[in-house]
Amino acid sequence: MYKLYITLLLFCIQTISAQQLRQPFNFPILLSGNFGELRNNHFHSGIDFKTQGTEGKPVHAVQDGYVSRISVSPWGYGNGLYLTHPDGTTTVYGHLQRFAPSIARYLKAQQYEQESFNVNLFPTPDQLPVKKGEIVAYSGNTGSSGGPHLHFEVRDTES
Template structure:
């Protein structure tokens, strides 16, 4: 019994004693220590696992946010492309009808020419005329060239500012140096001033995204700027109120707000600017620009590398034409 401990347990049925040797206590301590160590390790692992789960959740939320942003951009680009494709389809149909009529006229001309050749055999001038006609571009080539030129005009007049932002307005101040009506100092006026009553509707002059819609009682007053394609932007100052907000996509001719007299202004008017890569341009050249005088803008704004813009745009139009051709071929196969 030496070196042994007695544990006594009393119950209603009596008292019982248990003899425990020292190694029992050592075993109990070791087991208890192992249990405590196990629970500590388990707790630490749980904390680490929880932290990793939080990081995974954060990364997942960021990925979802990026995916939503990309989806929004894709939808916007798809809508723009669909609009261009629709315009091109209509234009292509009209051009096909026109080319078919001209082709019919050419067939009649060839018939008459052949009759003349049969009647006047050996006339070298007629043979030269026939050879020149045979060397001319094919109908498909002419159709593609006309389609590209027409689509180029449609795209530029859709995405580059043109026309007036207000209807039936008088120009009160043009682009260039002038004496400021408020400060009375001579400085460069970087836009056009339209003399219009407060509350006159203002319209977007090209497709684009509203980069800024800022309210202020200083300087330009209530100010809205639209970012367009190809490096162009348009801005509107001294507005009364906005009908478009920052980040919104707007189309040419869409109502974006109303004119006012906010900021440093001597009376109700709209100050309108057009910039290319941040450089102010004379808006009057673009206000007067339309499909009838399309090529004149190249001469009036020589500081812009139009040849580069035209080249890049023609490449995009060629891709769209290829897509249209593939679509037409697929529809033809389905119809058969």
């Protein structure tokens, strides 16, 4: 089973490298959680990056795209951000402390409009575009997180 996890992790890393994605951080990447790792009631669906034991580290878009979903919840990913990219992938950033100012303004307006802190928003592709390397959020410890880190996924947008 361990070999399967390592194979899946290497596949994810090769996929990221092949797509010319940049790292979400400007410091060396260290993992605190692996893809497919068995959790108490599920398999872990992404990889967790260490954030040097602190919150508030700038999180960068790994490639050009747009904000396709923003979720705020006291459980799960907590503050979650989904970026859709032209190559047919969506990257997911979870357990964020806060969002970049333009995203935060949009979020706050929607929270007031819906009269709810917990929201699940789906902006249109032209509302919140992002460029590769742009700061989109700051790392945190929100939702069902056991400590400061960034939960990261690369998904096929269609499925």
